[in-house]
Amino acid sequence: xxxxxxxxxxxxxxxxxxxxxxxxxxxxxxxxxxxxxxxxxxxxxxxxxxxxxxxxxxxxxxxxxxxxxxxxxxxxxxxxxxxxxxxxxxxxxxxxxxxxxxxxxxxxxxxxxxxxxxxxxxxxxxxxxxxxxxxxxxxxxxxxxxxxxxxxxxxxxxxxxxxxxxxxxxxxxxxxxxxxxxxxxxxxxxxxxxxxxxxxxxxxxxxxxxxxxxxxxxxxxxxxxxxxxxxxxxxxxxxxxxxxxxxxxxxxxxxxxxxxxxxxxxxxxxxxxxxxxxxxxxxxxxxxxxxxxxxxxxxxxxxxxxxxxxxxxxxxxxxxxxxxxxxxxxxxxxxxxxxxxxxxxxxxxxxxxxxxxxxxxxxxxxxxxxxxxxxxxxxxxxxxxxxxxxxxxxxxxxxxxxxxxxxxxxxxxxxxxxxxxxxxxxxxxxxxxxxxxxxxxxxxxxxxxxxxxxxxxxxxxxxxxxxxxxxxxxxxxxxxxxxxxxxxxxxxxxxxxxxxxxxxxxxxxxx
Ligand code: FAD
Numbered sequence: 001x002x003x004x005x006x007x008x009x010x011x012x013x014x015x016x017x018x019x020x021x022x023x024x025x026x027x028x029x030x031x032x033x034x035x036x037x038x039x040x041x042x043x044x045x046x047x048x049x050x051x052x053x054x055x056x057x058x059x060x061x062x063x064x065x066x067x068x069x070x071x072x073x074x075x076x077x078x079x080x081x082x083x084x085x086x087x088x089x090x091x092x093x094x095x096x097x098x099x100x101x102x103x104x105x106x107x108x109x110x111x112x113x114x115x116x117x118x119x120x121x122x123x124x125x126x127x128x129x130x131x132x133x134x135x136x137x138x139x140x141x142x143x144x145x146x147x148x149x150x151x152x153x154x155x156x157x158x159x160x161x162x163x164x165x166x167x168x169x170x171x172x173x174x175x176x177x178x179x180x181x182x183x184x185x186x187x188x189x190x191x192x193x194x195x196x197x198x199x200x201x202x203x204x205x206x207x208x209x210x211x212x213x214x215x216x217x218x219x220x221x222x223x224x225x226x227x228x229x230x231x232x233x234x235x236x237x238x239x240x241x242x243x244x245x246x247x248x249x250x251x252x253x254x255x256x257x258x259x260x261x262x263x264x265x266x267x268x269x270x271x272x273x274x275x276x277x278x279x280x281x282x283x284x285x286x287x288x289x290x291x292x293x294x295x296x297x298x299x300x301x302x303x304x305x306x307x308x309x310x311x312x313x314x315x316x317x318x319x320x321x322x323x324x325x326x327x328x329x330x331x332x333x334x335x336x337x338x339x340x341x342x343x344x345x346x347x348x349x350x351x352x353x354x355x356x357x358x359x360x361x362x363x364x365x366x367x368x369x370x371x372x373x374x375x376x377x378x379x380x381x382x383x384x385x386x387x388x389x390x391x392x393x394x395x396x397x398x399x400x401x402x403x404x405x406x407x408x409x410x411x412x413x414x415x416x417x418x419x420x421x422x423x424x425x426x427x428x429x430x431x432x433x434x435x436x437x438x439x440x441x442x443x444x445x446x447x448x449x450x451x452x453x454x455x456x457x458x459x460x461x462x463x464x465x466x467x468x469x470x471x472x473x474x475x476x477x478x479x480x481x482x483x484x485x486x487x488x489x490x491x492x493x494x495x496x497x498x499x500x501x502x503x504x505x506x507x508x509x510x511x
């Protein structure tokens with residue numbers, strides 16, 4: 001066997017200390033432990049971080065488990081609450097509401113999937129709303145939570161959860177983790193990037209102080225500016241604003257009182273939507289909008305007039321263009337986080353995309369020359385992830401029945417073929433996309449398709465083998481079992497308090 005030690009990556013430089021930078025540093029410090037590979041992270045307090053990103057997806061629990069982080073400690077340190085899903089208000093018509101949960105609806109009651117039985121019963125007025133057959137939705141509506149059972153007796157009792165947390169505290173928590181495992185943190189502003197004239201590979205970055213950091217592999221976590229991947233390497237950006245046109249947001253925290261909802265809320269507004277994310281000590285709010293349909297002043301007024309508590313900071317404005325870099329990995333530079341792309345915050349997918357980027361990097365960890373086959377495979381996997389998320393986000397918009405110009409245009413735009421095919425398959429025969437890989441599985445698609453009032457015209461014919469009475473009995477039995485399950489859960493706030501108690505003395509100091 002050939003000695004390839006001279007090809008080994010010895011030095012990794014991570015540019016940026018936001019959520020993306022510190023998640024990358026934490027994961028690499030753990031996954032590369034014992035290899036002797038040095039990891040440096042450079043961040044600039046003068047530049048700061050984007051300072052938003054509070055809602056997550058259940059996959060973050062796998063990330064934390066990989067790092068052997070205790071959840072009770074994490075919740076205490078990040079002021080976290082539980083998230084069982086996202087409630088969408090007024091997204092179909094004004095007055096509508098549904099929850100996209102982290103769990104399935106119903107349980108198998110015959111050879112066809114549950115939703116085929118539900119669709120038939122619903123068509124003759126013999127089914128309750130779809131959400132009533134989903135345990136995390138029923139629990140969310142009552143502000144209740146319990147940790148999911150390891151071995152649930154019925155699939156209807158299997159569900160997952162995510163966190164709503166203070167993302168800056170999460171980054172600080174991971175910074176401690178990474179530094180304790182040998183990551184070197186460097187404060188300073190990068191003012192120049194040096195590349196190899198022949199290969200175009202990045203060789204070093206220079207700080208304002210004059211010091212230079214050399215590396216074999218550079219991870220660009222510099223946020224929207226894409227300091228390495230775009231400003232230096234000119235990788236190119238695939239602009240998706242024709243499909244996801246929202247391009248601005250105002251964000252503001254407010255006080256919290258009363259029950260703490262174990263879910264995020266998204267309320268449709270005339271030219272976008274407003275988020276509400278309850279943490280232990282405050283509510284995060286934001287208005288995401290498209291500046292072609294509303295001006296900034298009206299956008300911020302709309303947000304400030306629709307807060308549930310007193311604002312505890314000035315509203316912060318953010319600008320973005322939806323889309324992604326044409327290549328997330330280019331030569332020896334991998335863009336993770338906002339430097340790689342952003343598809344707007346509707347389904348809290350950004351932190352999850354950071355996680356995918358890190359896990360794919362670990363799986364395809366390169367040698368110094370970064371073999372084209374590894375780079376191509378990484379880009380293929382990430383493109384697939386982005387494409388599927390784009391279609392899923394668009395689904396919420398294109399199926400609206402609202403009257404405002406923004407919403408009419410969203411409905412009437414040219415949809416990507418991949419999305420049109422999915423919507424038509426569901427409409428004709430109740431068929432939902434099945435992915436081997438990808439973030440949003442059939443249960444998610446079903447929640448939004450039905451939640452946005454798209455009901456199928458036909459269902460699996462095997463459903464007709466069951467009589468109407470038997471079907472009604474089975475559906476009722478599932479509801480009763482779910483309601484009994486939820487009755488045994490605790491109030492969400494009481495759950496948080498008891499979980500915090502596991503970490504007495506290490507609680508986060510609410511800002
Ligand atoms: P940033 O936080 O911008 O960090 C960039 C880092 O690079 C900073 O440390 C900065 O100092 C450093 N840097 C930049 N230039 C230099 C330089 N020249 N020298 C040295 N250092 C430099 N995601 C979710 O998952 N859930 C959500 O609910 C959610 N909501 C969002 C709402 C909005 C309106 C927006 C815009 C985003 C939201 N996101 C959400 C996305 C989320 O905020 C980001 O994915 C996450 O914060 C990661 O950001 P980042 O680390 O890539 O970039």
